[in-house]
Amino acid sequence: MNIDEIEQDLGVMQLSDSFFPTGIYATSNGLEFLFTEKKIRGMADLIEMIRINITQQIGPSDCVALGNVFDSANKHDFDKVIEADNIVFATKSIKEIRDASVRSGVQLVKCVTGFVADDKILEQYQDSIIENKVHGVFPVSFAICCNALKIKKEKSMMMMLYGFTVGIVGAALRLGLIQHFEGQKIIHSIKPVISQTVKEFSNKSLLEMWQFAPQVDISQMSHEKMDSKMFIT
Template sequence: MIGSAIAPQLALMQLSDSFFPSGSFTLSHGLESLVQEKQLTSSEDLQTFLKLLLRNKVAVTDTVALIHAYRGSAIDDLDAVRLADAQLFAQTLVEKTRETQRKSGRALLMVASSTWQDVQLNSLNEDATTGKIHCLHPIIFGVVGRVAMLSEQHTVLAFLHSFITGLLGAAIRLSIVGHIQAQQILLQLAPEIEKAYHTAASMNLNQMWSCTPAIDIAQMRHQRLTHRLFAS
């Protein structure tokens, strides 16, 4: 039997690994549009794109909602989880983003329910079926982190790590960077990821905000691309 100290560490690696089928690898968050339109052409552009997403959107919106979902789950308050989900849905203005968040959230819930046995996951599956919850990906990730015995901090770091590595993987497929450059960028972004956690942890749901207009518009244009590798 795995020791109590080791199990959460293994769960952290499992959740943050691209091998875990959460569906996030199908998303480019507007990156594909910017690349095809020649607005993003270098590793420097990519780093700017990732920093903007972290600072002006993910840290102050998605991660805030994730943390409050985790905290609600930790005290067995699913109403708090549902509230975080509703607030994040209202805060996510781009329809395609809401749609992909729901799809990847439901995919994550399905995988988690088949991997871990937990009454909250069963309740959320019922909520998703009856429409009581939008089932957005950051919300489900927060609950799954608690179910997997991760701390709040480790849950957030797993989420942010998988978010960034997913986009770096997309950049590799779009031929913006190679594998070595991607690893270098990931290491350079470590302080940004840490800062994103501390920023989000200090905010309440009513303080969520985002300001990434160029990226949002790129996401809206994505569905009009002639050729697409990604869902967003």
């Protein structure tokens, strides 16, 4: 293993670490509502929720956007980055989820620009956020930041899906839905879903983006109307 590979792997560890300040720990993607309504009762239900989110929403939408932004960044085609940012923002129909994606993405870019100072696309994207030319949605921001840290496209997709999975498991732990050992079993069981999703959506065009998970959408909208809640989403 050469120095570049070591630094790439260190970048993977850094962005994948829950210590990294993106604010994702404050989201549950509707899990809190489902738990309150007793529609999710244990490991099996949680695994199914994560699987549906990955295969019906994040994979065909966010992963496709990430892949295209990665390719555009390598070609220095910033117009395509802007296009992807606008499309992803438009496809997030739930206001709470859309706002959370923007907050996390903007925070991610702000943090990474603090220690990566020689990437023109990252600088341009940061400036465009400040000037309100882009929204800063998380999958686009994540692609820009991973590219700046020389992390490969497929690994970046894997990290995003893994981060979502760990975020949901963490939310379930704080809600008292599962125990820590069960959380690790869930993460392990989702690995084949993550692998297949990365393989399926790593080379799709922006025109092939889609998402369809109406029950997930309803739970996310219902969470927004809860009188008392622990999580933002």
